[in-house]
Amino acid sequence: MNWDDTSDATAPERLADPAGERLVGSVADRDDQAVEAALRPRDLDEFIGQEKVREQLDLVLKAARARGATADHVLLSGAPGLGKTTLSMIIAAEMGAPIRITSGPAIQHAGDLASILSSLQEGEVLFLDEIHRMSRPAEEMLYMAMEDFRVDVIVGKGPGATAIPLELPPFTLVGATTRAGLLPPPLRDRFGFTAHMEFYAPAELERVVHRSARLLDVEIDTAGAAEIAGRSRGTPRIANRLLRRVRDYAQVRADGTITREIAATALGVYEVDARGLDRLDRAVLEALLKLFGGGPVGLSTLAVAVGEERETVEEVAEPFLVREGLLARTPRGRVATPAAWAHLGMVPPRGAGPAAGQPGLFGT
Ligand SMILES: Nc1ncnc2c1ncn2[C@@H]1O[C@H](COP(=O)(O)OP(=O)(O)OP(=O)(O)O)[C@@H](O)[C@H]1O
Numbered sequence: 001m002n003w004d005d006t007s008d009a010t011a012p013e014r015l016a017d018p019a020g021e022r023l024v025g026s027v028a029d030r031d032d033q034a035v036e037a038a039l040r041p042r043d044l045d046e047f048i049g050q051e052k053v054r055e056q057l058d059l060v061l062k063a064a065r066a067r068g069a070t071a072d073h074v075l076l077s078g079a080p081g082l083g084k085t086t087l088s089m090i091i092a093a094e095m096g097a098p099i100r101i102t103s104g105p106a107i108q109h110a111g112d113l114a115s116i117l118s119s120l121q122e123g124e125v126l127f128l129d130e131i132h133r134m135s136r137p138a139e140e141m142l143y144m145a146m147e148d149f150r151v152d153v154i155v156g157k158g159p160g161a162t163a164i165p166l167e168l169p170p171f172t173l174v175g176a177t178t179r180a181g182l183l184p185p186p187l188r189d190r191f192g193f194t195a196h197m198e199f200y201a202p203a204e205l206e207r208v209v210h211r212s213a214r215l216l217d218v219e220i221d222t223a224g225a226a227e228i229a230g231r232s233r234g235t236p237r238i239a240n241r242l243l244r245r246v247r248d249y250a251q252v253r254a255d256g257t258i259t260r261e262i263a264a265t266a267l268g269v270y271e272v273d274a275r276g277l278d279r280l281d282r283a284v285l286e287a288l289l290k291l292f293g294g295g296p297v298g299l300s301t302l303a304v305a306v307g308e309e310r311e312t313v314e315e316v317a318e319p320f321l322v323r324e325g326l327l328a329r330t331p332r333g334r335v336a337t338p339a340a341w342a343h344l345g346m347v348p349p350r351g352a353g354p355a356a357g358q359p360g361l362f363g364t
C-alpha cells in the first residue's frame with residue numbers, strides 16, 4: 001500500500017520545475033500553451049513515433065468502432081510533454097466523440113466528479129489529467145463509474161444519509177499520469193488498455209520539428225532540424241519550444257532560414273548545449289568533475305557547490321543526467337560516468353573518479 005502515503009507527493013517535477021523558468025523544462029509554460037493547440041496532431045496517422053502505442057491504440061479503437069461500442073478506458077503514462085493530452089484528443093477524434101477535459105487536482109470532492117459524470121453523453125471521452133492527484137473519495141467513486149457505469153450519490157448527512165444509485169451512459173475514461181507508480185492498483189486495474197509513452201528517438205523528433213516548422217511557416221533544412229532534435233531531450237514539447245527560439249534568432253540575425261549553424265548558434269545563446277543540457281545541468285556536472293574529481297560526493301555537498309537547493313539538483317537536473325548516462329546515483333554518493341568527462345571535454349585524473357570510487361562499475 002505504498003501508494004497510500006505518497007498521495008501528497010504531488011509530482012515534484014511540477015513543483016521543482018516551475019513553468020517558464022527553463023528552456024529545456026518539460027512542463028508546459030504559458031508560451032507553450034498558446035501554440036500547442038495549433039501544433040497538436042489531430043489523428044493517429046499524424047501522431048509521430050510511439051509506434052507500439054499507436055498500433056495498439058489503433059486496434060483498440062478500430063475494434064470498438066466496428067462493434068459500435070464505446071472504447072475501453074485508456075491510461076496514458078509518461079513524462080511531461082510526450083503527448084498524453086494530444087493522444088487523448090486523438091482518441092476522441094478517432095471515435096467521433098466529444099471530449100470533456102478535467103484534472104485530478106480540479107476534483108476536490110466526490111460531488112465534483114459525480115456532477116461531471118452525470119452530465120456525460122453516451123460515448124463521450126472524459127480526459128482526466130494528473131489522475132494520480134485525485135482525492136480519495138473521488139477515486140473510489142470513479143472505480144464504480146468505470147466498472148458499472150453507475151455512481152452512488154449521497155443525499156443527506158449523518159445516520160440519515162442515503163445513497164441514491166445513478167445510472168451513467170457508457171463513456172470512455174482517458175486518464176493521464178506522469179507517475180503511474182502512484183496510482184492505486186484498483187484504479188490501474190480498471191483500465192482496459194495502458195499506454196506507456198517513451199522518450200522519442202532523435203529521428204522522430206526531427207520529424208516533429210519539420211512538421212511544426214511547416215505549420216509555423218518556418219524554413220528549415222534537414223541538418224537544422226536534426227540539430228534542434230538532438231538538443232530536445234527526447235521530448236516533442238521541448239523540440240517545439242527550441243524551434244520557436246531558433247526561429248526568433250533566424251529572423252533577427254539571419255534571413256529566417258534555419259540551418260545547422262543557425263540552430264547551433266541560437267541554442268548556444270540560450271545555453272542549451274549539443275546534448276540538450278542547460279546551464280544548471282552543466283553546472284552540476286562541472287562541479288562534480290572539477291571540484292570532486294568525478295565523485296562519489298553527497299547530494300547536499302554537490303548542491304551547495306552549485307549554489308542550488310538539494311531538491312533542485314535532485315529533481316530538476318539529475319533525472320536527465322542519469323537518463324543520459326552522465327551521472328550515477330550510488331549509495332556512496334553521486335558519481336560521474338566516463339561519458340560525463342567526455343561530454344565536458346575533460347580527462348579523468350588517474351586514480352580518481354568512478355574507477356577508484358566504484359571499482360569495475362563502469363568497466364573502467
Ligand atoms: N507524437 C507527437 N507528434 C507530434 N507532436 C507531438 C507528439 N507528441 C506531442 N507533440 C507535441 O508536443 C506538445 C506537448 O504534448 P502534450 O501536451 O500532449 O504532452 P503531455 O504528455 O500531455 O504533457 P503534460 O504531462 O505536461 O500534460 C503538443 O503541443 C504537441 O504538439
Ligand SMILES: [Mg+2]
Pocket residue numbers: 084085086129176
Ligand atoms: Mg497534458
